[in-house]
Each structure stands twice: as structure tokens, then as C-alpha cells.
Amino acid sequence: MANTTTRLITLCVALVVCAAAPAWAQRTPHTDMSAIGGDVGVFVPAQDGMTTGPSLEGFFEHYLSARDSIRANVGWSNPKVERETSDSTRQVRVGGDLIHNWEGGSIHPFAGVGLGAYFIQAKDNGQTIGDSRTRLGGNLLAGVEFFTSNRFSVKGEGRYHIVSKVDGYNPSGLALTIGVKSYF
Numbered sequence: 001m002a003n004t005t006t007r008l009i010t011l012c013v014a015l016v017v018c019a020a021a022p023a024w025a026q027r028t029p030h031t032d033m034s035a036i037g038g039d040v041g042v043f044v045p046a047q048d049g050m051t052t053g054p055s056l057e058g059f060f061e062h063y064l065s066a067r068d069s070i071r072a073n074v075g076w077s078n079p080k081v082e083r084e085t086s087d088s089t090r091q092v093r094v095g096g097d098l099i100h101n102w103e104g105g106s107i108h109p110f111a112g113v114g115l116g117a118y119f120i121q122a123k124d125n126g127q128t129i130g131d132s133r134t135r136l137g138g139n140l141l142a143g144v145e146f147f148t149s150n151r152f153s154v155k156g157e158g159r160y161h162i163v164s165k166v167d168g169y170n171p172s173g174l175a176l177t178i179g180v181k182s183y184f
Contacts, residue, residue: 027066027103028150028183035061035184039157041177043077043091047170053079053088055175061099071097071112077175078123086126091171092119093161097141106147114139118163120171135171137163151183 029035036059043055059073074094081087095116101108116139121132143157156178163171 028147029063029069029101030066031063033063033183035063035181037061037155037179037181039155039177039179041175041179043079043173043175045079045089045171045173047079047089047173049082050079050089051082051085053077055177057175057177057179061181066103067101069099069101071099071114073097073114073116075175077173079173086124088123089169089171090121090123090128091163093117093137094119095139097139099141101145108145108147108153109143110145111142112140114141118161118171120163120166120169122169133166135164135166137161137171145181153181153183155179155181 038059039055039057041055042052044052055075055077057073057075059071061069061071063069073096075092077091077093078088079091081089093116095114097112097114099110099112101110116137118135118137119132120135122129139159139161141157141159143155145153145155147153157176159175159177161172161175165171
């Protein structure tokens with residue numbers, strides 16, 4: 001009886017290993033893999049007198065290796081003026097990031113840095129006022145991806161934007177987002 005149980009366990013382990021081998025051979029992500037995704041969240045501005053506003057981002061990511069990638073992205077945020085929430089400062093970022101991830105099975109923490117052009121526009125009662133300003137800025141980011149399948153993940157990310165001031169206004173701040181990512 002013990003001999004039969006041992007053989008059955010050995011057979012089950014062998015089947016699991018054989019079934020998982022193709023997935024191990026093509027782990028996600030791998031070199032030359034790409035992904036697209038989107039995030040939604042809040043932007044917490046560094047400027048006094050401003051309050052949180054919505055934040056959206058879309059991105060394309062390409063993997064140089066299983067652990068390192070480059071990400072091209074477009075982001076939008078619209079923090080509000082505390083004293084009159086119909087006033088805001090729209091910020092659009094077009095940029096790129098270098099990202100490193102650490103594999104942890106279905107959980108992959110990641111961190112990165114990036115540069116981008118920030119297009120900043122003041123709004124009064126929803127209408128643009130004055131000229132749009134463009135500033136070069138950088139960001140530091142960190143987060144974690146939770147793989148729900150070999151080609152799809154849900155992610156959480158924190159990104160601190162460091163942007164030079166525009167006429168005394170500080171467009172820097174923290175974006176906290178959740179999103180999804182699809183690999184191909």
C-alpha cells in the first residue's frame with residue numbers, strides 16, 4: 001500500500017512539473033515582451049491651497065530583459081483649488097520611464113525613474129485661462145503587480161512627480177493609482 005501511494009504521489013508531481021514546464025519556459029515578463037495598460041487614481045498636489053484631483057494614465061511598456069523595461073506613457077491629472085473646487089490646474093505628462101521588477105511568483109514589486117514634458121493649464125470654472133506652460137520634470141515610482149494569469153495583471157502604483165514651478169505654482173505631487181496591464 002505504501003509503495004502504491006509513493007508511486008501515485010510521484011506520478012502526480014511529474015504531471016504537475018510537465019504541465020508547468022511550458023509556463024516556466026516563457027515566464028511573464030520575458031525579453032522582448034510588451035504590454036499595454038491603464039491606471040486611474042488620485043493626484044495629491046504639493047502646492048499649498050490645492051486639493052486632490054483625479055489622475056489617469058495610459059502606457060506602452062517594452063521589456064529589455066525579464067527584469068528591466070522601458071515605458072512610454074501619457075498621464076492626466078486635474079488637482080482642484082481648495083477655496084473654489086470648480087477651479088483647477090490641468091496637468092498632462094508625456095514621458096518615459098525605466099523600470100526594474102523583482103519576481104515573486106504571481107506578485108512582482110517594481111520601482112523606476114522617469115522624465116517627461118508636463119503641459120500645465122490653469123482653469124477657472126472649467127474654462128482655460130491664460131497660456132498653457134510646458135515644463136520638464138522627473139518622477140520616482142514604485143508599485144506592485146498581481147498576476148491573475150500569465151498575460152494579465154492588476155497593479156498598484158505610487159508616482160512622485162518633481163516639476164519646476166510655473167509663475168510661483170508648484171505642479172509637483174504624488175499620484176496614487178490602480179490599474180490593469182495586458183502582456184503580448
